[in-house]
Amino acid sequence: MTTSEAAGPERIYQQALRAGVFQIQRCAACEHHVFYPRVACPHCGAAALIWVRPSGAGTVYSSSVVRRKPEQGGDLNIALVDLAEGVRLMSRVEGVAPDAVRIGMAVRASIVSEQGQALLVFVPEGGRT
Numbered sequence: 001m002t003t004s005e006a007a008g009p010e011r012i013y014q015q016a017l018r019a020g021v022f023q024i025q026r027c028a029a030c031e032h033h034v035f036y037p038r039v040a041c042p043h044c045g046a047a048a049l050i051w052v053r054p055s056g057a058g059t060v061y062s063s064s065v066v067r068r069k070p071e072q073g074g075d076l077n078i079a080l081v082d083l084a085e086g087v088r089l090m091s092r093v094e095g096v097a098p099d100a101v102r103i104g105m106a107v108r109a110s111i112v113s114e115q116g117q118a119l120l121v122f123v124p125e126g127g128r129t
Contacts, residue, residue: 009049020111022120024037028046029046060122063078063103064079075097093124096124
């Protein structure tokens with residue numbers, strides 16, 4: 001089963017990305033933001049999760065460069081990004097060389113299409129950093 005065929009919250013998340021919308025969940029009971037998509041709040045256990053659009057603003061928490069041969073797509077970075085809403089996501093930062101991504105770098109969420117699938121990536125805030 002592919003991610004886009006998954007049931008429940010993951011499916012809702014993927015459908016929104018395909019429509020060009022980035023959203024995360026927020027618990028109506030304790031008001032914490034939640035990511036990855038779930039059926040219950042990991043903070044209080046409530047099932048009252050609602051979908052909200054985050055600001056998209058984030059900060060690189062950590063980054064690693066995956067070295068690949070050019071014919072395999074070249075080097076890429078894998079980053080953990082803390083969103084302003086308090087959740088951490090794994091993604092990548094585009095628009096700069098993979099080894100130029102730095103801890104503390106301000107980034108902004110962006111949706112791209114890759115091999116027919118919508119993906120959430122991040123770009124440096126205000127251009128190159």
